Amino acid sequence: MFEYRTPLREMSFVIDELCAVSKKLSNEPNFSDCGLGTELTTALLTQAARFAENALAPIRRSADMEGVRLENQRIVLPAGFTEALQEVGQGGWLGISANPEFGGQGLPEVFATAIFETWNSANMAFGLGPMLTFGAALAIEHHGSDEQKACYLTPMYAGKWAGTMNLTESGAGSDLGVLKTKAVADGQGYRIFGQKIFITWGDHEATENIIHLVLARLPSAPEGSRGISLFIVPKFLADEQGKYTIRNDVFPVANESKLGIHGSPTCVMSFGENNGAIGYLLGRENEGLRCMFTMMNEARLKVGVQGLAVAEAAYQQAQHYANDRVQGGKVIAEHADVHRMLMTMSSAVQAMRAMSYTEAVTLDLANNCSDPSERQQYQRRIDLMIPIIKGWLTELGTEVASLGIQVHGGMGYIEETGAAQYLRDVRISSIYEGTNGIQAADLVGRKLLQDGGATLLALLADIDADIELAKATSDTELQAMAKYLAIGVNEMQQSTQVTLARLGDDLECAMLSSFDFMMQAGYVLGAGHLLRSALLATQEILSGSSDIFYKNKLADAGFYMRHLLPRSTTHFMAINRAQSSTLNTKLGVETS
Numbered sequence: 001m002f003e004y005r006t007p008l009r010e011m012s013f014v015i016d017e018l019c020a021v022s023k024k025l026s027n028e029p030n031f032s033d034c035g036l037g038t039e040l041t042t043a044l045l046t047q048a049a050r051f052a053e054n055a056l057a058p059i060r061r062s063a064d065m066e067g068v069r070l071e072n073q074r075i076v077l078p079a080g081f082t083e084a085l086q087e088v089g090q091g092g093w094l095g096i097s098a099n100p101e102f103g104g105q106g107l108p109e110v111f112a113t114a115i116f117e118t119w120n121s122a123n124m125a126f127g128l129g130p131m132l133t134f135g136a137a138l139a140i141e142h143h144g145s146d147e148q149k150a151c152y153l154t155p156m157y158a159g160k161w162a163g164t165m166n167l168t169e170s171g172a173g174s175d176l177g178v179l180k181t182k183a184v185a186d187g188q189g190y191r192i193f194g195q196k197i198f199i200t201w202g203d204h205e206a207t208e209n210i211i212h213l214v215l216a217r218l219p220s221a222p223e224g225s226r227g228i229s230l231f232i233v234p235k236f237l238a239d240e241q242g243k244y245t246i247r248n249d250v251f252p253v254a255n256e257s258k259l260g261i262h263g264s265p266t267c268v269m270s271f272g273e274n275n276g277a278i279g280y281l282l283g284r285e286n287e288g289l290r291c292m293f294t295m296m297n298e299a300r301l302k303v304g305v306q307g308l309a310v311a312e313a314a315y316q317q318a319q320h321y322a323n324d325r326v327q328g329g330k331v332i333a334e335h336a337d338v339h340r341m342l343m344t345m346s347s348a349v350q351a352m353r354a355m356s357y358t359e360a361v362t363l364d365l366a367n368n369c370s371d372p373s374e375r376q377q378y379q380r381r382i383d384l385m386i387p388i389i390k391g392w393l394t395e396l397g398t399e400v401a402s403l404g405i406q407v408h409g410g411m412g413y414i415e416e417t418g419a420a421q422y423l424r425d426v427r428i429s430s431i432y433e434g435t436n437g438i439q440a441a442d443l444v445g446r447k448l449l450q451d452g453g454a455t456l457l458a459l460l461a462d463i464d465a466d467i468e469l470a471k472a473t474s475d476t477e478l479q480a481m482a483k484y485l486a487i488g489v490n491e492m493q494q495s496t497q498v499t500l501a502r503l504g505d506d507l508e509c510a511m512l513s514s515f516d517f518m519m520q521a522g523y524v525l526g527a528g529h530l531l532r533s534a535l536l537a538t539q540e541i542l543s544g545s546s547d548i549f550y551k552n553k554l555a556d557a558g559f560y561m562r563h564l565l566p567r568s569t570t571h572f573m574a575i576n577r578a579q580s581s582t583l584n585t586k587l588g589v590e591t592s
Contacts (some may be wrong), residue, residue, distance in 0.1 A: 006049030063263030089159015120309035125263030136163025191276025202267030230288030231279035260424030307397025314404035351526030392522025520571035
């Protein structure tokens with residue numbers, strides 16, 4: 001029977017060898033006392049793996065089958081979820097990268113990213129709860145008053161209180177400018193009236209309180225997104241003794257029936273059906289969307305990691321099945337096409353992990369680098385990379401989960417194997433926190449344009465430097481990888497110039513091909529990470545290492561260059577052939 005196992009060796013390799021976290025971050029004041037190094041990495045990942053494998057993975061299937069119930073205006077979680085969420089809080093996991101001033105451990109974000117991966121591999125429906133709490137706390141820390149920080153952050157980072165993000169309404173999905181939820185000042189705070197839909201972990205009883213962050217409009221606010229404010233709306237309010245026992249006027253009125261993540265409550269939340277839900281302004285009036293983006297950007301990075309996490313778990317299960325299932329006198333893993341699928345899954349996962357962990361380090365440097373000019377460069381880079389991580393990783397994660405079903409054959413289509421759940425669960429990742437079309441438009445229309453493509457071109461220049469290193473070796477396989485990747489880099493440079501030109505004279509065409517641009521960037525940048533992995537692996541082998549791990553690194557990188565990287569050329573061709581006139585083509589259905 002398949003049991004998920006955290007890929008500790010793979011994760012440690014990326015953190016300690018590929019990202020060289022200790023070297024890059026130990027000299028930064030905020031991390032100088034953290035004891036960064038292989039010993040810390042091993043200890044953290046081992047503890048996180050124990051929780052994922054023993055507490056989360058065993059309830060993945062049962063939660064999927066049991067689902068979530070709404071009873072008497074309260075959400076009932078699947079068996080085991082409440083205990084697991086409380087264990088997260090007691091273990092200090094929620095505050096792993098949080099500010100020590102508010103009870104956090106102050107470790108680099110890259111460790112939180114790795115821990116988040118293993119939780120979501122084991123049980124994606126569960127992983128959403130801690131993700132929303134950390135994101136809400138981060139928004140309060142960045143934009144809240146001293147009083148708000150003192151009130152909310154410590155219990156949230158300790159896992160005693162949960163957090164949510166309330167944006168979407170019926171008729172106001174991606175276009176938040178038309179939302180109707182209103183906030184009315186009452187002399188002490190605000191009364192919130194309205195209804196929000198698709199609210200992840202919107203209600204439960206696993207924590208003592210839930211802190212809702214709610215977008216709403218003041219009566220005097222300007223129209224559109226410029227007139228949105230952000231409010232803190234606790235589930236429970238403080239009584240005269242300072243204990244949070246008074247029920248606020250916010251309740252779940254429905255729980256959505258979904259394709260996947262059945263263990264995660266997705267609620268319709270009603271605010272102010274009676275006298276109004278008490279809320280407190282977070283940040284300044286009419287700047288709610290800017291404040292919420294702090295949480296949304298954190299969430300988009302983590303959603304991309306969900307694509308990686310589910311891909312890893314789907315690959316593990318497919319590999320387990322393929323090494324056990326005999327057909328034609330041999331295990332199916334030895335059949336050429338099954339081998340192709342497994343290698344596609346494996347090499348994709350390696351590229352996804354390398355990209356997400358590397359950019360988590362970029363985020364650490366953007367927030368903590370002591371050199372202000374370098375910090376700005378890192379900020380531009382993480383701004384550029386977030387839509388690529390969210391978009392490319394979730395597209396690839398969905399593909400890998402689908403391949404997992406295909407490896408199982410007919411048994412993959414049968415729910416009892418659990419292979420189909422990965423696809424059902426991960427399918428939402430390309431939709432929520434901004435659809436991947438929105439990510440692509442953001443990448444091209446904002447992030448690429450903000451510096452004329454300089455940040456992306458600098459990343460490609462770094463890959464070019466590694467290509468030259470690979471070419472200079474006597475290793476024919478590294479030379480072949482370098483040759484293939486040089487083509488991909490050159491095409492990405494051309495796509496960048498073409499897209500920048502279109503942004504100036506044919507915006508519709510630039511937007512039409514923006515998804516192809518995002519995917520091309522993902523495949524090329526992912527290949528760059530795998531080439532660096534191959535260079536490091538070759539150094540270890542030449543130094544006398546007989547560890548098969550490094551040989552597998554070369555195999556994954558070589559397969560990716562030959563079988564996945566060519567997809568970037570397809571996207572390159574689509575970008576160059578795009579015509580804005582196709583947007584005006586009318587498609588109709590003939591009737592007789």
